[in-house]
Every structure is written in structure tokens, then in C-alpha cells.
Amino acid sequence: MATQKLYAGAKLRETRTRLGLTQKAFAERLGVSLPYLNQMENNHRPVSSAVILALVQEFGFDVSELAVGDGERMVSDLREALADPVFKDGVPPVVDLRLIASNAPALARAFLTLHRSYLQASERLASLDEALGQSDVRPGASPWDEVRDFFHYCDNYIDAVDRAAERFAADRTADQSSKAALEALGVELLLTDDQKLIRHFDPAKRVLRLSSRTAASTQRFQTLLQIALLTQNDLIGATLDLARFQSDAARDIAKIGLANYFAGAAMMPYGRFLDAARETRHDLERLARHFGASLEQVCHRLSTLQRPGAKGV
Known part of the structure; x- marks a missing residue:
């Protein structure tokens, strides 16, 4: 009867990672070459009895963990x-x-x-x-699914909202645009030390509160999001009407999604961002520094560069 070979690449990798050892150091402790260890970790070679013995002697390994x-x-x-x-x-x-x-x-x-x-x-x-008593009933798409499908079928690019954001930020940085827009709207910006707060707007007092503990890019984004909700209602509403969502919940979620879209597009206006992306060869860190954005915001903006005739990635 043939002896059953033991392949345990995942367990070897797990053990090495837990010990904080490099492949080279682990191979030396096991008395094997680096290529041999690599092959065992990828299950291209079985674990030999000599390696099992070394695991026990060097690391006190419980061989029962290798049970087939x-x-x-x-x-x-x-x-x-x-x-x-x-x-x-x-x-x-x-x-x-x-x-x-x-x-x-x-x-x-x-x-x-x-x-x-x-x-x-x-x-x-x-x-x-x-x-x-409804055995034939099947649940329809959830509001989240509706909104996800909406952005998916638009290729993650909403032309009217994107161009409105680009006009909003024309010839100014997103930070300057947001501050000027808040002043024009008679809105006071207050930074608080509340770490649980991200953004809160009091429409009666015209006060926008943001957490001082968040990054500058997050504060700028949240400011622009609030500006979108205050100044782009007609545009966002028309876009939602065209989408014809099946539920009010989906419409409400999509409204926030479109306001988020506007904020990102205002921080990183399409034309300027596309030129910078090409110039830097899509260097995420350079783009983040240039536009005062986070890496996550830059990555998301890159995914929206789908304007007909001027596509990005």
C-alpha cells in the first residue's frame, strides 16, 4: 500500500507568519533550502518526515495539526x-x-x-x-441593490453632476470653493472635538459641525457634501427622477450617493484630475497630495473617469 503524502503548505505559512520569520530564516531553522520551503508552502512538494521532526524540535510544533x-x-x-x-x-x-x-x-x-x-x-x-400563506412570493431588489445597480449601469459616472461639480470648482481649489460657498450660503462652520461626529448640519441655526479629529481631506469632503445637499437639490432631484427608483428608501440612499459624488468631483474636477492622472502616470500618492485628498478618495475618483470622449483609466 502506497504511503499517503502530506501536503500542508497553508499550515507551514501560518506557522512561519505566527513566528514572524522570513522564508529564508524559517528554511534555515528547518534545515532545508529556500526553494524547497517555497515549494512546500505552495504544495508543490509534500512535507517530509525530516521537516516534521524539525518543526517539533525547533518550535514545539503539535504534529496533530498536520492531520490529514x-x-x-x-x-x-x-x-x-x-x-x-x-x-x-x-x-x-x-x-x-x-x-x-x-x-x-x-x-x-x-x-x-x-x-x-x-x-x-x-x-x-x-x-x-x-x-x-405566500409560498410563491420572492423578495425584490433591496434599496441598496437598486442604488448599486444604478451607479453600475451608469458606469460609475454621472455626467450632469460631474460637470456641475467641475463648474463649481473652476479655477479654485476645493478648499477655497467650499469656504466661499459656505459663506455665501450664510453657513457657519464649527469644528468640534467629538470623535463620534462626522458631519452634522443644523438648518435652523445654519451651522455645520465637523469633527476636528478627522483628516483635512475628510473635513473638506464633508463640507462639499453638505454644499451639494444645499445647492444641488434640483439637479440631484432631476437625476433621481430619471432613475425611477422603486422605493423611497432607494431614492434617499441614492440622493446621499449623488451628493457624495458631487463632493468628490468638486475636490478633484474632471479635466484637471484627468490631466494630473496622466501626467503622474496614476501615481496615487502624488495625486492625493496635489488635490488634498485621501488615497481612498483618489482611487474612487479614478474609477469615475468615464466621460465620453475623455475617459481615464
Whole structure:
């Protein structure tokens, strides 16, 4: 009877990471070459008995953690989950499932947890349908799904809002534009030490409160978002009318989304941002410094460069 080979790349990587060792240092402690360790960690070579012995002697490793049974149980669980009719393509070959179980056990466990949650949710929904006598009812798209689909089908670019933001910020930095706009609107800006506060506007007192603990880019963005809500109601409303959302909740969510869009576009006006992106070869840090934005804001703005005739990335 052939001896079963032991592949434990994920466990080796996990152990090395926990010990804070580089591959080179780990290989030296195990008495193997760096390429050999790399092959074991990627399951291109089985773990030899000499390596197992070194793990025990050098690190006090519990060899039971390398038990093959756990991997086989995971493969069995994956086969059972993937046999669910919701997966129309059928169960992948066992060899593929074994690779997943050995190379990405955390991902496999997450998938199994997700599938169990799906089954539990389906059971609860079926029970609710039965109680209501509505076994044929299927839930429609959630408000979040509606809004997500709206931006997706627009290629994440809203032309009218983008051009309005560009006009707003013409020939001025976003910071100057926001301060001037607040003054023109008779709005007082107050910075507070409340770390739980991001943005709060009191329409009666015309006071906008922002947290002084947030980054300057966040304060600027939140200011422009509030300006959008105060000055772009007609434009945003017309855009929402064209979208024809099925629920008021979706419309409300999309309104905030469009105000956020305006804020980002005003901080990084399309034409200037596109030119800078090309000039810097999309260097995120340079773009962030140039426009006084965060890396996250820059990344999101890059994803909106979809203007017909002047697309970016």
C-alpha cells in the first residue's frame, strides 16, 4: 500500500507568519533550502518526515495539526455544499477541492460558513412564507441593490453632476470653493472635538459641525457634501427622477450617493484630475497630495473617469 503524502503548505505559512520569520530564516531553522520551503508552502512538494521532526524540535510544533483527516473532512463538506442546486455548474473535481482545502483553508471555511448561513436564511424565509400563506412570493431588489445597480449601469459616472461639480470648482481649489460657498450660503462652520461626529448640519441655526479629529481631506469632503445637499437639490432631484427608483428608501440612499459624488468631483474636477492622472502616470500618492485628498478618495475618483470622449483609466 502506497504511503499517503502530506501536503500542508497553508499550515507551514501560518506557522512561519505566527513566528514572524522570513522564508529564508524559517528554511534555515528547518534545515532545508529556500526553494524547497517555497515549494512546500505552495504544495508543490509534500512535507517530509525530516521537516516534521524539525518543526517539533525547533518550535514545539503539535504534529496533530498536520492531520490529514481535517483536510478530507473539509473536502467532503465542500462536495456536499457544492451539490446544492443553487450551484448550477455542479461539483468541481475532487482534486480541485483538495487544492482549495490545502492551499486556502480559511477561504474554504468562510465559504462553508456562508453556505450554512444561506441555508438558515432560506429556512427562515420558507417558514415566514408559510406563515403568511405566500409560498410563491420572492423578495425584490433591496434599496441598496437598486442604488448599486444604478451607479453600475451608469458606469460609475454621472455626467450632469460631474460637470456641475467641475463648474463649481473652476479655477479654485476645493478648499477655497467650499469656504466661499459656505459663506455665501450664510453657513457657519464649527469644528468640534467629538470623535463620534462626522458631519452634522443644523438648518435652523445654519451651522455645520465637523469633527476636528478627522483628516483635512475628510473635513473638506464633508463640507462639499453638505454644499451639494444645499445647492444641488434640483439637479440631484432631476437625476433621481430619471432613475425611477422603486422605493423611497432607494431614492434617499441614492440622493446621499449623488451628493457624495458631487463632493468628490468638486475636490478633484474632471479635466484637471484627468490631466494630473496622466501626467503622474496614476501615481496615487502624488495625486492625493496635489488635490488634498485621501488615497481612498483618489482611487474612487479614478474609477469615475468615464466621460465620453475623455475617459481615464
